[in-house]
Amino acid sequence: MSEIRRRDPRREWIARNRLHRDHVSVLAVLGQGNTPSEWLGPNGVMRRNPHAVGFIGPNGLKRIDRSGGQQGGPATVATGTAASDSRQAVTIEAPAFLVAVVPDMSGGRLSSHDRDLLGLARQLADADPARPGAVLAVLFGSHKEEALGEAGVDRLLHLGDDAYEGYAPEARLAVLAAVERDLAPRHWLLPDSPLGGADLGRRLAARLGERPATGVWQLEADAEARGKNGSGWRCTARGAANTRDFLRPLPRVALALAECAEPVSETRHAAEPVTLAQPLPVLLSRIADLGPVAVDPAGVALAEAGFILSAGNGVTDWEGFHHAAKLLGATQGASRVAVDDGHMPRHRQVGATGTWVTARVYVAVGISGAIQHLQGIQSCDKVVAINRDPGCDMIKRADLAVIGDAALVLQALVTLVEQEREEKRHAA
Amino acid sequence: MRPDPQKSPSLAITVLVSVGCHPLTGRGRRADQDARGVELARALPLAEVRLLHAGVLDAGSDAALRGYLGMGFDALTLIEQPESSDVVPALAEVLADHPPTLVIAGTRAERGEASGLLPYLLAERLGWPLVAAVAEVEGVEGGVATLLQALPRGQRRRLQVRLPAILTVDSAAPAPRQSAFGPARRGQLAVHEVGEAVPDAELVEWVEQPARKRPKRLKIVKAASARDRFKAAAAKAEGGSGQVLDGVTPEQGAEAILKLLKEEGVLRR
Numbered sequence: 001m002s003e004i005r006r007r008d009p010r011r012e013w014i015a016r017n018r019l020h021r022d023h024v025s026v027l028a029v030l031g032q033g034n035t036p037s038e039w040l041g042p043n044g045v046m047r048r049n050p051h052a053v054g055f056i057g058p059n060g061l062k063r064i065d066r067s068g069g070q071q072g073g074p075a076t077v078a079t080g081t082a083a084s085d086s087r088q089a090v091t092i093e094a095p096a097f098l099v100a101v102v103p104d105m106s107g108g109r110l111s112s113h114d115r116d117l118l119g120l121a122r123q124l125a126d127a128d129p130a131r132p133g134a135v136l137a138v139l140f141g142s143h144k145e146e147a148l149g150e151a152g153v154d155r156l157l158h159l160g161d162d163a164y165e166g167y168a169p170e171a172r173l174a175v176l177a178a179v180e181r182d183l184a185p186r187h188w189l190l191p192d193s194p195l196g197g198a199d200l201g202r203r204l205a206a207r208l209g210e211r212p213a214t215g216v217w218q219l220e221a222d223a224e225a226r227g228k229n230g231s232g233w234r235c236t237a238r239g240a241a242n243t244r245d246f247l248r249p250l251p252r253v254a255l256a257l258a259e260c261a262e263p264v265s266e267t268r269h270a271a272e273p274v275t276l277a278q279p280l281p282v283l284l285s286r287i288a289d290l291g292p293v294a295v296d297p298a299g300v301a302l303a304e305a306g307f308i309l310s311a312g313n314g315v316t317d318w319e320g321f322h323h324a325a326k327l328l329g330a331t332q333g334a335s336r337v338a339v340d341d342g343h344m345p346r347h348r349q350v351g352a353t354g355t356w357v358t359a360r361v362y363v364a365v366g367i368s369g370a371i372q373h374l375q376g377i378q379s380c381d382k383v384v385a386i387n388r389d390p391g392c393d394m395i396k397r398a399d400l401a402v403i404g405d406a407a408l409v410l411q412a413l414v415t416l417v418e419q420e421r422e423e424k425r426h427a428a
Numbered sequence: 429m430r431p432d433p434q435k436s437p438s439l440a441i442t443v444l445v446s447v448g449c450h451p452l453t454g455r456g457r458r459a460d461q462d463a464r465g466v467e468l469a470r471a472l473p474l475a476e477v478r479l480l481h482a483g484v485l486d487a488g489s490d491a492a493l494r495g496y497l498g499m500g501f502d503a504l505t506l507i508e509q510p511e512s513s514d515v516v517p518a519l520a521e522v523l524a525d526h527p528p529t530l531v532i533a534g535t536r537a538e539r540g541e542a543s544g545l546l547p548y549l550l551a552e553r554l555g556w557p558l559v560a561a562v563a564e565v566e567g568v569e570g571g572v573a574t575l576l577q578a579l580p581r582g583q584r585r586r587l588q589v590r591l592p593a594i595l596t597v598d599s600a601a602p603a604p605r606q607s608a609f610g611p612a613r614r615g616q617l618a619v620h621e622v623g624e625a626v627p628d629a630e631l632v633e634w635v636e637q638p639a640r641k642r643p644k645r646l647k648i649v650k651a652a653s654a655r656d657r658f659k660a661a662a663a664k665a666e667g668g669s670g671q672v673l674d675g676v677t678p679e680q681g682a683e684a685i686l687k688l689l690k691e692e693g694v695l696r697r
């Protein structure tokens with residue numbers, strides 16, 4: 001670019017003449033459009049020019065955007081990035097105490113229950129700003145979670161050994177006992193979820209000789225409780241088959257229900273790795289995990305199935321669909337149209353008037369994504385859509401969408417899986 | 429017919445049973461999970477099942493406990509204790525006196541604190557392994573039991589545990605048989621004497637109240653301006669977040685899907 005500044009006297013004239021038709025657009029071009037509508041008058045009074053508010057839109061009409069940004073498009077982009085940057089980075093160098101959390105990490109990721117629990121842990125850790133505590137997360141086995149710090153983890157103890165995979169409560173308990181010995185956290189928090197934290201947490205409590213609070217769903221600071229056992233917190237715990245609440249001082253070990261606290265969203269934490277001081281003792285496990293047992297996916301209730309292959313009006317080859325579901329080991333679902341047309345039984349219908357499903361993976365084959373259907377799949381983690389119409393709502397919801405004929409894509413998928421199994425059989 | 433002691437030693441099982449609570453009427457009944465535990469024990473060949481309960485004996489609990497007798501038992505061992513005493517020492521004492529091979533309990537009680545801690549405390553005290561959420565006992569052989577454990581989402585996992593062990597049963601176990609009225613009336617509640625009952629001092633200090641309805645979580649929209657809030661409230665399905673494969677061959681599409689299924693680990697091997 002040349003260094004010479006070129007002047008456009010006509011433009012400058014229009015910029016001075018605020019009654020000119022093109023005044024605002026010229027100001028915008030000249031980069032002076034920041035405060036054309038407001039200025040401080042000579043007497044210290046704010047002067048406004050209501051005509052200069054807004055900008056000329058693409059169709060030549062004046063547009064007024066009161067969101068604060070001048071232009072609609074770029075302004076929202078700017079706020080979007082600002083929102084993601086506004087999370088405050090927090091590092092706690094010398095924590096006064098530790099709050100240990102053992103998330104379930106079902107499927108290798110933090111579940112929403114785990115996030116709530118980390119939110120609860122942050123409440124405990126950050127209660128006294130002068131003496132902040134750190135949240136220590138103990139993770140077992142391999143995981144694919146990247147945003148641990150964003151969920152509120154300051155310290156991370158990760159044991160990726162194979163010995164902790166599957167059902168290994170004894171090995172995991174040994175680790176927690178070692179953490180107790182080395183790091184002596186002030187609080188232990190586990191999710192009260194079947195087979196995850198519920199099992200491990202009760203073992204831990206029995207080992208530590210602590211009486212845990214189970215089914216905790218509320219936590220309040222309470223000076224009275226501080227006097228008694230030093231925790232300074234009172235919790236509300238569900239008991240007696242969900243019919244009674246118990247208000248009690250928070251013990252060292254607490255097992256909390258889902259939605260016990262809001263997940264962390266405003267801060268980012270360091271998630272610094274820590275290690276145990278002493279190597280773990282090798283222990284002989286009395287419980288051996290022989291691996292999962294194949295269950296008939298058709299027998300699994302739709303509401304609790306983890307993997308659903310769902311058919312809609314776009315499915316023509318029903319034989320192929322059933323075959324694909326069987327081969328993939330998926331539970332079958334359907335849209336209302338497919339059910340009404342008699343291709344699928346009524347109890348397979350997904351949606352507002354059918355079943356609300358909670359699958360980890362939901363594959364929608366030839367389903368347009370009517371709002372009644374989308375309601376039913378709100379809590380699914382990953383949605384895959386196979387559809388011919390690239391503009392339909394299911395594609396917007398989907399994490400992965402394949403545009404194409406359902407029958408052909410399913411057929412290709414079946415062939416691919418069969419091929420792979422064949423190769424594996426030959427290799428074995 | 430007498431079983432050969434060498435070849436097929438009988439399997440001593442103790443099922444811990446509690447007084448349940450009907451979810452609607454609140455009346456005493458056999459606890460659902462405990463009844464499932466009894467059913468699980470009954471289904472095992474050569475099982476010698478003994479029922480054990482610790483607690484108060486009054487009209488309500490008598491009727492509830494007889495519900496278990498109606499599943500085909502002559503007697504139930506009862507450790508009589510005053511209200512709100514700690515049952516763990518008493519149960520541990522009885523179990524240590526006549527150690528069975530398997531102890532089966534429900535996951536959580538239907539009354540009181542219902543913390544579900546009892547089997548864990550017993551396991552810790554006796555030093556036995558504990559397996560939670562058992563759906564089926566497939567077999568007992570050579571001091572090892574093969575079990576099916578119920579996982580969430582209707583899945584099952586096969587485990588082996590060294591005996592003696594404690595198993596807990598939840599609602600995934602097979603449904604219990606009906607309780608027959610006649611045997612329930614005829615059965616005996618055999619009172620067993622143990623040492624002094626230990627009162628549960630802590631429980632008395634807590635405030636107990638009927639369960640409050642938990643507040644529904646609101647979707648909090650963090651937006652700086654009214655425009656952003658409106659957009660968040662009016663937004664339909666979010667676009668642009670997912671990957672869209674347009675104009676690919678079915679094979680390429682299938683490959684992408686297969687990759688995702690594998691990443692999520694839902695595909696059966």
Ligand SMILES: Cc1cc2nc3c(=O)[nH]c(=O)nc-3n(C[C@H](O)[C@H](O)[C@H](O)COP(=O)(O)OP(=O)(O)OC[C@H]3O[C@@H](n4cnc5c(N)ncnc54)[C@H](O)[C@@H]3O)c2cc1C
Binds near residue numbers: 312
């Ligand atoms: C009160 C009420 C309650 C309802 N409750 C429910 C409910 O609970 N559950 C529910 O599902 N619906 C419900 N509905 C119906 C809902 O509004 C829709 O009509 C229905 O979900 C549409 O089903 P669909 O997507 O299978 O069919 P369509 O809308 O016909 O969509 C078919 C899709 O398949 C695609 N397609 C067609 N051929 C092919 C091909 N060869 N290959 C690939 N893609 C192809 C099309 O592009 C289209 O996107 C309800 C409606 C009402 C009024």
